[in-house]
Amino acid sequence: QGPETVSPTGQPTGAEQARMAQSGAYLTTAQGARLYDTDHSLKAGPRGPVLLQDHHLREKITHFDHERIPERVVHARGAAAHGVFQAYGNASEVTKAAFLAEGAETPVFVRFSTVLGSRGSADTVRDTRGFATKFYTEEGVFDLVGNNIPVFFIQDAIKFPDIVHAAKPHPDREIPQAQSAHDTFWDFVTLHTEATHHTLWNMSDRGIPRSYRTMEGFGVHTFRLVNAEGVSTLVKFHWKPKLGVHSLVWEEAQIAAGVDPDFHRRDLADAIEAGAFPQWELGIQTFPDTPEQTFEGIDLLDPTKIVPEEIAPVQPIGLLTLNANPSNYFAETEQVAFHVGHLVPGIDVTNDPLLQGRLFSYVDTQLTRLGGPNFGQLPINRTHAPVNDMLRDGMHQTAVHRGVAPYRPNSLDGGCPFVAGADTGAFIEVPAPVAASRKVREAPASFDDHFSQPRQFWLSMTPPEREHIIAAYTFELGKCYEQSIKERALQVLANIDSHLCEQVAAGLGLPAPAATGRLADPEPSPALSQLGQIWPGD
Ligand code: HEM
Numbered sequence: 001q002g003p004e005t006v007s008p009t010g011q012p013t014g015a016e017q018a019r020m021a022q023s024g025a026y027l028t029t030a031q032g033a034r035l036y037d038t039d040h041s042l043k044a045g046p047r048g049p050v051l052l053q054d055h056h057l058r059e060k061i062t063h064f065d066h067e068r069i070p071e072r073v074v075h076a077r078g079a080a081a082h083g084v085f086q087a088y089g090n091a092s093e094v095t096k097a098a099f100l101a102e103g104a105e106t107p108v109f110v111r112f113s114t115v116l117g118s119r120g121s122a123d124t125v126r127d128t129r130g131f132a133t134k135f136y137t138e139e140g141v142f143d144l145v146g147n148n149i150p151v152f153f154i155q156d157a158i159k160f161p162d163i164v165h166a167a168k169p170h171p172d173r174e175i176p177q178a179q180s181a182h183d184t185f186w187d188f189v190t191l192h193t194e195a196t197h198h199t200l201w202n203m204s205d206r207g208i209p210r211s212y213r214t215m216e217g218f219g220v221h222t223f224r225l226v227n228a229e230g231v232s233t234l235v236k237f238h239w240k241p242k243l244g245v246h247s248l249v250w251e252e253a254q255i256a257a258g259v260d261p262d263f264h265r266r267d268l269a270d271a272i273e274a275g276a277f278p279q280w281e282l283g284i285q286t287f288p289d290t291p292e293q294t295f296e297g298i299d300l301l302d303p304t305k306i307v308p309e310e311i312a313p314v315q316p317i318g319l320l321t322l323n324a325n326p327s328n329y330f331a332e333t334e335q336v337a338f339h340v341g342h343l344v345p346g347i348d349v350t351n352d353p354l355l356q357g358r359l360f361s362y363v364d365t366q367l368t369r370l371g372g373p374n375f376g377q378l379p380i381n382r383t384h385a386p387v388n389d390m391l392r393d394g395m396h397q398t399a400v401h402r403g404v405a406p407y408r409p410n411s412l413d414g415g416c417p418f419v420a421g422a423d424t425g426a427f428i429e430v431p432a433p434v435a436a437s438r439k440v441r442e443a444p445a446s447f448d449d450h451f452s453q454p455r456q457f458w459l460s461m462t463p464p465e466r467e468h469i470i471a472a473y474t475f476e477l478g479k480c481y482e483q484s485i486k487e488r489a490l491q492v493l494a495n496i497d498s499h500l501c502e503q504v505a506a507g508l509g510l511p512a513p514a515a516t517g518r519l520a521d522p523e524p525s526p527a528l529s530q531l532g533q534i535w536p537g538d
Contacts, residue, residue, distance in 0.1 A: 029056055030063070069334070070369050071119045074164055075130045078113035079212065079265035080333040081272055083322035085135060085282070091317040094233040094286060095225035097346030099137035100317060109134045109380060110322060111336055112212040112268070115147075116167055121177055122257035123264035124248060126207040126472065128198070131217030131239060132338040133320070136384040139425070143342040144237055145362075149206060150218035152303045153195040155447050157357015163188055163195070176479070183480050190488040193450040194304050196496065200454045203472040205247035205465060211267045213278040214246035215239075221355040222300040224289065224348040224430055232430050234287040234300055234350065236307060238314045242279040250471065269325050277323045283314035291433070293350065299446040301352045305453055332380045337366045345427045353443075372396050454496045470500060474507030486510060 027035045035056060042054035050057065072078075089102025099106040113130035114121065129148040134141060153163050166188035169175055176182050189195035201207065209215045217239030226232045248256065256263040271278060285307055287295045295312060298305050326332035339362040340355060349355055366375055372395025375381055390406040403413040461469065473493065477486050486508055493501035494515045505512035 029059060069371070072113075072369065073365055074115050075113040075132075076119045077117050077121050077123070078111045078130065078333055079268050080109060080111040080326055080336065081268060081278075081322040082324040082326065083108050083110060083277075083320060085133075085318055085320050087318040088316065090315070091225075091284065092227070094227050094231075094235070094284075095346035096228045097137070097142070097225075097344050098139050099135055099142065099344070100346070106138075107136045107384065108320065109136075109332070109336060110320070111333060111338070112215075112264070117177060122261035124208060124253040124256040124261075126202060126253070126476070128202060128207070129209060129212070129215055131215065133217075133239075134336065134338060134342075134381075135344075137344055138385055139344045140385045140427075141342045141381075141383045142344045142347060143338045143340065144219055145338045145340050145358075146217045146219045146237065146239070148209060148215040148217055149198060149201045150216075150220060150236075150238075150306045151197045151201065151453075152220055152354060153189065153198045154192065154354065155194050155302055155304055155443060156353045157355075157361065159192070160354075160357060160361070163192075183482050183485055186477060186480055186485045186489055187482070190485060190492050193492060193495075194447070196450050196492055197304050197454045197457070200457055200469070200496065203469050203476070204457075204461070205249075205468055207472070208248045208250065208253040209264075210246035210248050211243075212264050213268065213271060214241050214243050216241060216245055217280065220303050221352045222287070222293070222350050224350050224432070225284075225286075226346055226348060226430050232289040232348075232432070234289050234293065234295075235284040236312075238283040238285070239280040239320070240283055240314065240316070242281070250468065250475070268322075272322060272325050277321050279322075280320045281316040282318045282320060283316045285309070285312040285314055287312065289432075291435075294446070299444065301350060301444075302447050303352055303354045304447075304450070308456075331378075335370060335375070335378050336380045337362070337370060337375050337378075339363055339366075343427060345425060348430045374398065451495045458497050458500060466500070470503040470507070473500075473504045477504065477508060483510075487513070491516060 027038055029035060038056065038060070041050045041057045043050050052058075085099065085106045085108050087100045087102065087104040087106075089100075089104075091097070091100040092102065098104060111130065111132045113132070114123065114125060114127045115130065116127055117125060131146045131148055133144045133146075135144070154160065166184040169177055170182060170184060189199045217237075219237030222234050222236055224232050225235050260266065268278070287300060287307070293300045295307055298307050300307070340349070340358045341362070343349070349359065367373060370378070373391070374394050374396045376383075377396075377398050390408065392401060392406050405412040458466070458469070473489070477489050480486050480489075487510065490501055490505050490508070490510060491513050493504055494513050498512070498515070502512040
């Protein structure tokens, strides 16, 4: 049963029952007044003008006129499901988060999405997919807002409006609707070569998943866990689908986009309805929380880098099962509000500059999208933990707060003992040192290597996978109007691998450039070099 029909105590409320009244014996107005006719306006005679006094007519049309809310600025198209997360308990060594303790079972809501298309776009386009999970833990909501690709296009959130402006449809013609086959996208990713790794994953079969049920998920950033003793560990989160990782081939994706644009959301809903509940294991890669925050030469704060699973194995820590479809798309899938700042005791953020910007962006955009500051009270967003805050009033306030003194300390309302400084199960930021001698607008030198990991990814591909990547680049770049952008893209490909570059160049009818000194990156770290052709997830 979806949460929109139940009160916080789990019982259908009177008001909520009333909202289901289409199934009742008669219709009412929103005020509960019984109606005898909802099919004819009140008129001055059968052929006369409509009367302004017809409250029911005005209420019905006015409400309809306001049914739409802004779609998400990114990830507008999505599909979601309810489920449960069962912890294995082994993560208690590294985190005190109660929902990861042995035997803990936590209700969850998961929303999958494409990134660039509008709410009505097709499911099977070449794109990154969102994989956002809301854990309704007893210590508050924890959101793991991830993607199906383990790296991101940019290294600093200040570039997020820029990459999204470049990747969304052109401002003049609003073409193309959802794919990466356009000049501004390729202009951006070839001028910002830190985007090379993510773009290569997009051009691989990972960009056209077979099903949401067969996608991996990644938290992308490095997070910080802290255990009961206060010891912290750096981690990367992974979702591993029990059905394995599967993709469509390009022709299937094209046909599905035409024949059934709802291919992925239908697949998810049908599977759950049939009792074939999709499952993922949550896993973590763990790294010592050293001052350098690197592992085998890889900067853990750089979201364009992965840490290969061969050198940091993913350890399973729990099982996610999706077992119920939403009962109302708008109330649940559309109104759900994820936020990387929704953390619980035992999980903290790091200084990854992309993550830091996300900590600001989600609530900010939701203030517009969901109309004011009280969207946390919507049933799908409501925490299952007791709430005792001092937030008051605002648009769409549904709580009836008691007391007169929403400030602290106060001598009027009593109750709520609070001992400053006492750790009573509270979320406490890890007191990690902040080393700053000066304010700067610059990235660390370790963020400059843009090609060694894309090269490792390419080398790990099988021959058919390489053919798919070559075909994808050729098709998408073939849609560009600007010759100079295609040429710059070939230069980027040359810096990944000469064969990849030559094949795409041949497809585009252009000469293949050689790798350039300026763009060619430093030698990969020793650990990466040893990996040879092996790569995670393959
Ligand atoms: C939405 C993931 C980077 C801003 C989303 C959603 C996901 C996601 C999964 C959809 C949530 C849903 O289903 O409702 C990621 C990942 C990122 C990333 C994995 C990088 C690792 C960023 C950055 C920003 C940003 C850098 C801004 C600085 C947004 C906004 C939304 C969104 C504004 C729409 C939220 C809403 O309207 O509710 N992101 N994102 N994201 N993301 Fe990100």
